[in-house]
Amino acid sequence: MGFEMTRRGAKLALAALLAISASVGARAQSVEDFYKGKSIDVVIAFSAGGGYDLYGRLLARHMGKHIPGNPTLVPQNMPGAGTLKATKYLYSVAPKDGTVFGVFSRTMPLAPVVGLAGADFDARKFTWLGSMAKEVTLCVVSDRSPVDSWEDALKTEFKLGGEGKGADPDIFANVIKTVFDAKDQLVTGYPGTADMYLAIERGELDGMCGLSYSSLLGRWGKQLQDGSLKIILQGGLQPHPELKDVPNMVDLAQDARKKQILKLILAPQAMARPFAAPPGVPEDRAKALRDAFEATLKDPEFLAEAKKLNVEIELMSADDIQGLLSDLYDTPKDLAEEASKDAGL
Amino acid sequence: MIDAALNAIAIVADPFRLGILLSGVLLGLLIGVIPGLSGVAGLAILIPFTYTLDQYSAFALLIGMAAVTSVSDVIPAILFGVPGTVGAAATVIDGHALARSGQAGRALGAGYSAALIGALFGALVLAVAIPVVRPLVLYLGTPELLAFCIFGLSMVAILSGKAPLKGLAAACIGLLIAMVGTGSQLGTSRWTFDTLYLWEEVPLVPLTLGLFALPEIADLAIARTAIAKEGGGASFSSRAQWEGVRDVFRNWWLVLRSSTIGVALGAVPGLGASSIDWIVYGHAVATERNGRFGQGDIRGVMAPESANSAKDGGQLIPTIAFGVPGGAATAVLLSAFLMHGLVPGPDMLTKNLDVTYSIMWSLALANVAGLLICLPLSGFVARLSAVPAGRIVPIVVGVVIIAAVQATQDWGDLYSLMLFGIVGWVMKANGWPRPPLMLGFVLGALFERYLFISITLYGGEWIFRPVVIAILALTAIAIFRPLRAILWGTYRSLRRAHLEAFTPHHGMIFNLLVIALTVYAIRTSSPWPWEDKLLPQVAAYAGLVFAGLNLFTEAFSRREDDEGGLDIDGAGAVAAIPGAIVWTRAARFFGWVVGTILAALAIGVLPAAFLGVLFQSRFEFRQTWRFSLVSSLSLAAIAWLIVNYIFMVRWPQASLGDWLPALRASIHLF
Missing domain, CATH: 3.40.190.150 (Bordetella uptake gene, domain 1)
Structure with missing residues (x-):
């Protein structure tokens, strides 16, 4: 009996709902x-x-x-x-x-x-x-690392932090190694960039890649100013106007094909x-x-x-x-x- | 420094800011009581309101809210066995057992006051540590963090109680569940079954609610009495909670130790509420004499509660000093810092020291306010444990289902809840301890990350760093006795084993399922690259060994009566009921849960929860239509208000909404 009642009730409710939704959809609206x-x-x-x-x-x-x-x-x-x-x-x-x-x-x-x-x-x-x-992606190193510039990065071995496959820090640590033969070793699995920064500060890592300029300024602007962090590389279809002296990946590419590849990888920054x-x-x-x-x-x-x-x-x-x-x-x-x-x- | 601290209290004591703090506290208490809502969600909705406030008021509001969720989350944990936040899961074990024996008031009193002491201790440590903390934290490299994880995992040996082999096997299953998702090293999809839901990891909330809340409610539905059984000497006088407060002072040494561990582990990035409460619970079990842990030991409430509150102070240490959030809530808090132009780091200890100290005071004051609000209410709250099961069960089931889906607003949340609910109940019924599974789950992923980073950076030498050696030595001391007991017990059972003693029983079915699961895990993970299969395979093989040994000793070893040890996660409320009735009632209970979830797929979570509560109350428990309607309607209305209007979160999309998109768009229910 109770069951019958609820079923009839449900039918009525359903009919009402259908009527409402039909009326909403029907007329053309501005x-x-x-x-x-x-x-x-x-x-x-x-x-x-x-x-x-x-x-x-x-x-x-x-x-x-x-x-x-x-x-x-x-x-x-x-x-x-x-x-x-x-x-x-x-x-x-x-x-x-x-x-x-x-x-x-x-x-x-x-x-x-x-x-x-x-x-x-x-x-x-x-x-x-x-x-x-728009963003540019950056690689930064600490002042205690053996690497102080992009030229060093091509000669000296150093460690960069990562979060896991497909994350920006991992992608760009890989890209500089595969495209430019930089001597970086990727240490991946850090929970986030803050953890990586802490690892840099305590000397576990030399630096990290894949950071945007705005978040770098927001979080570690002071360290950039006092020189304990240094930007050695940027990546963007255009360089950042405030970072004219920092080499840009796109300009560093040796041949046309590598340039194409970098454009594809860097396009999202735009x-x-x-x-x-x-x-x-x-x-x-x-x-x-x-x-x-x-x-x-x-x-x-x-x-x-x-x-x-x-x-x-x-x-x-x-x-x-x-x-x-x-x-x-x-x-x-x-x-x-x-x-x-x-x-x- | 003391000047700064005093100056900061003058700032916080401003009436306007106190008012703001108090409104934060009220919201936080509400969020803590409601399962499924956490401080993280609360912070996300509060942060926009802080744009127009000054820094001190902003953090009074945010800290006030976030700090007290760990005060009120004990209420549902003790009363219904449903943890209000994941940090209260360990409190369920003894807190709910106390409620069943009519001592809910005492448990609540002990929980609140232990939480307050823990919080004050945490705030104090924060204040003292802030000026000196930077060199200290810089000492903690990844190998040290890994050592902390190992320390946490070692608690499995203690939390397994008198079923060590089952506990170790359960911990391995927990580790395996933690491995689900994208591998941290090479990104292999591990047991994701091509779903996006499992892409990252199994969400914590549905797992916790399934593993701990649903089995408690199921037992209540099976026992069909009030939570506090009649004749249990239940006392709901307002004095009961004072008894609990006195308990805390009698056990001040335990509370202090637990708070210390809470602060210390809170400061370790990655270790959150969900692991700290179990580690501290394990510490209490291991160190306290004459324990009745698992059966309703008041110390099993105060240890995790004090640690869970103390960790807030600890988590703020790396957040303020380095901008490394200690947990999920502090991660959101961190974004609030940046929005208010505060950059974590040295500035917080010099230029902005007054802000740092005002945060410390807000933390302390919020917890005092939380206690002052909760304690007088606890006599009334405890009375709920005398309400008959038939009135409580349907509502709590509805709450748990609605809560679980707040994790990711995905149907997967309900499937997880259902799966882990059934697994949890079967584990409980067969004497498989659940805390080790939980611990393996919450620490597994972190353990893997830190292990690989440590090995990549230092090779095998990570283990010889001084702090690592110290932590590992501490671990060895902590688990020496339980480990010896485990080895000795297993050895004795093996020696006693005899073919003629073969006694099959139904508990072996679950044991066989565990073995099958480990075998499946071994087979399916074999093709993965070694970086991503190392830990899954180790866990699976270990689980296979432990579960196999357990099956063997249980099947072939004659039982002796003198087997000691604590039944940490025992059968509890349903022990006195005949097996057949237990199984039919359990099947009916889970039938209602599954039915409600299936209905949710069709008509939406909230309408299904409404109907589920209504029908279960009326037809399963024979309540009056009037009561059933009032309770189900109130639940639905409150949930609708909170989810749709306060948190403004969308429900997962049900078939009804696909069919009637215009209606979905206008009422946002399905």
Whole structure:
């Protein structure tokens, strides 16, 4: 008897739900109508507390007022599988109606090109919003290490820290060894860059690679100033304007092929904080999100908070990301394979 | 230095900041009580609120919140056997046993006051250590960190109690579970079964809840009495908790030792709450005389609780001095430092010394406030242990399911909960101690990382470093007696073994499953490169040996009655009930759990939890419709409020939402 009642109740409830959802989807809406009173999930592919989280939450606090209808932006941390989890969620699971976008690791867009296991998506199809910053990747050594310059690194043996396969410190420690025959030994397995720095300070390691300039300044600016840490190498499609004297990997490459490989490996640094919505978001809403993204990055209030948080802001537009990606997705297969091998992937 | 400390208390004692601190404390107590929510999540939602605050107020809020989760997390641990945070898992063993014998009030009193003493001790060490800590921490290279891991793992010998072979085999299984995910050296996918869920590691929260919480609730559902059994001399007068407070002062030496270990291990990067509480529990078992550990020994509550609070002070030491977070919560705290323009390192000990000391005072004051709030409530809270099982069980099952899924918001969390819940219950029923499995799990991955770094850097010489030798010697002393007992006991059982004594019993089925698992692990890990298979294979072979020896001695050795040792993880509440009834009721209980989880896949976690609680309460435990509806609705409403509106976290996506995307988008439930 109780069972009968609940089943009838369930049918009624279901009918009601169907009616509601049908009415919501039926009529055509302006972008403003659509977003009014809604919330947008900002999926952050990292756990709380890191750099990407900082960027994601900063954006979420300011972008709502630049989107027609002023939706509420709700940050959602979705860490896992080296950000592959969130990337694939955005690519194929998340609603494609413009109520979700997110940020994932800068290496994700190229993961299918270099053949990362499990990266079965095409990053060109994302509805790109843009990137909040550009980065260069750096190698630093301590003043107690036998290596004091890039020239030394090619002659003298030294130890660099790593976190595990595929992490930036590991990738670039591998790249300088395979591409330039640097004499570094990779000691991998450290839980994070802070642990590596501690190991450097106590003399276990000589240095580390794969650090971005902004996080280096934020955490170890003092050590850079007093000379206990020294930048010996940078890697970026363009050198960092403040680091004119530091050799750049791209310029050091001996032949055209190595240059190509380095460009592939370094391209992610150009779109260091990449934000994208799922593929197939309706064009009017996609445009609204893109415009809002760019407007937010120029918003004085936003920039003031970014400055307070020591966060560097430099827009890379959605179009530029699309352009870069379509170039890189045409990389010949053998070249991509070689790059992947050089990076130790 | 003392000037700075006094100056800092004047800063923190400002009424506005005290108010901020207090609101942090209230939120922290709430987060601690609710299983599945941790200080990390609390910090993430609080940090944006601190942008407009000055540095001192900001850290009063954050520290106030983070510090007291380890005070209130004992409440569900003691009452229901459900640890409020992973740091309270060891408290379940004796705390819940005390609640079952009607002494919940005493256990709570002891838990709170031990936590306060531990926290004050931790804050004191932080204050004293800060000026001198840098050279000290620089002494700890990776080999030293590895030695600490070995010290922690050695506690397995003690935590196995009177079932040493089972304990050692369980620890190996724990190590194997820790190896699941991407290999730390060459990135081999180890037992990930092509899922993203297992890519990094098995999440801690569903495993802890499965292994410890579900079996306790299952036993409660099987026994069908109140938690505190009738006639157990239950006393819920407000005096009971004072008894617990007095216990703590009577055992001040143990509390002090536990706090010291808590601070010291807290300062070791990587060792978090989940391992420290077990290590300290093992220390108490090994060093305290006339223990009834596992059966409701009050010292089994105060040791882990004092250490769990003391570790907060310890974890802040490397965070402040080096910017190396000691644990997950301090990692988030670290980002708050940077946001407020504070760079960890020498500056925190000179230019920003007042901030450092204000953090120390916030830590101390928050814990005092936490105690003052919790202690008067504990008489009332303890009364919950007199509520009949039929009213409690469905609600707690609902809470545990909702809690488990907060780990990664992935269906995998519910599968882990279910799997480890059943494994945990079977282990408990067959006398397989669970703490060694937990310890192997929480230390395994760290052990592997530090082992490879040490060997890469120093070869075999890592072991000859002075601090390493000291720690390993300490380890040897700590486990000498239990280890001798294990070897001697195994030798005696082997000698007594005789073919004619062969006695099969159903407990062997699980033993055979453990053996099968180790064999499977050996076979499947063989093709991996050696860097990534070394530890999995060692653990699997060792597990095979221990489980095999255990099977052999149990099958062929005549039992003697004089076998001593502690039953650290015994059968507890269901011991007096006939076996057949136990198994049917257990099957029904897990049937409800599995049913709720399956329903969750279809209609979403929260609706399924609501229906699960409602129906289990009404049909399994014959409560009135009125009670069943009120309890299930309140649970669902509170969970909805907390998850959807305070933490603003999304539920895993159920089929119903795929079918009705518009509804999903508007109510965010499935």
